[in-house]
Amino acid sequence: MKNFNRATFRKTLPTVVSATTVLLLQGCATWLPKSHTQSPTFQTFDEARTAIESLVPHKSNLETLNTLGLTPTKQPNTVILTQADVVRRVFSGAMGKEDLDAGIVACINARDACRGWELNVANIDKARTGNFWADFLNFKRHTETTGWRFNALILLVNDVVVYRGWGGQPVVHEVEVNTNPLGPLQDMGPSAVTGH
Numbered sequence: 001m002k003n004f005n006r007a008t009f010r011k012t013l014p015t016v017v018s019a020t021t022v023l024l025l026q027g028c029a030t031w032l033p034k035s036h037t038q039s040p041t042f043q044t045f046d047e048a049r050t051a052i053e054s055l056v057p058h059k060s061n062l063e064t065l066n067t068l069g070l071t072p073t074k075q076p077n078t079v080i081l082t083q084a085d086v087v088r089r090v091f092s093g094a095m096g097k098e099d100l101d102a103g104i105v106a107c108i109n110a111r112d113a114c115r116g117w118e119l120n121v122a123n124i125d126k127a128r129t130g131n132f133w134a135d136f137l138n139f140k141r142h143t144e145t146t147g148w149r150f151n152a153l154i155l156l157v158n159d160v161v162v163y164r165g166w167g168g169q170p171v172v173h174e175v176e177v178n179t180n181p182l183g184p185l186q187d188m189g190p191s192a193v194t195g196h
Contacts, residue, residue: 033128037147039121040076041069045148045170048121052152052166057103060161070154072117081116083108086155089118103163107155119152124172139183145174 042048051068054060065071072078081089090104097105107114128135130142150168154161180186 035126037122037124039123039150041074042121042150043123045150045168048119048150048152048168049166052119052154052164055154055161055164057162057164058160062156062159065154065161070117070119075119075121077120079118079120081118083111083114086114086116089116089153101163101165103155106162107157110157113158115156117154117156119150119154121150121152121168123147124149137183138180138186140180141176141178143176143178145172145176147172 039048042051051070054068055064055070062071066074069075072080086104086107090100090108097108100108107116124145124147126143126145128141128143130140134140135142148168148170149172150166152164152166155163
């Protein structure tokens with residue numbers, strides 16, 4: 001009876017080991033780190049763009065901005081700008097006031113009544129993909145970044161919008177591949193070899 005069990009065990013052991021290895025390696029990709037950054041106000045780039053484009057210079061006011069969720073209290077990561085900040089952001093060495101939009105000039109000329117809001121909104125996913133063991137041992141790392149980034153500048157004089165502009169990246173898709181032939185030893189450098 002003992003010989004029968006050993007023989008059966010020897011026959012099934014390679015199959016069990018192979019199946020266990022396949023199951024472990026198949027699930028390893030889910031062990032790689034992931035991160036997500038999301039705007040609480042806008043779900044898409046076009047939503048953010050539409051909100052900014054709906055602002056009418058010299059007509060839209062704080063109530064309009066509040067309704068659209070564009071105030072610093074409703075839109076995290078909004079930078080509040082003073083008139084001096086606005087001047088620093090819009091002037092370059094070769095540009096004069098005559099080259100600027102009339103709303104920007106009105107804001108600059110309003111001095112203390114001028115303020116601005118710089119919105120930075122994003123929906124970004126970062127995921128490490130590829131082989132878990134190559135990543136874990138630092139031989140090869142694949143990082144995929146997808147999503148969108150949106151930024152806008154809103155200038156106000158006495159709580160009335162005088163300028164709005166937007167920009168950003170409607171589609172972000174980046175793949176970063178880092179290869180280290182020495183794996184975990186790569187970062188040790190010459191000091192580990194020479195002892196200095």
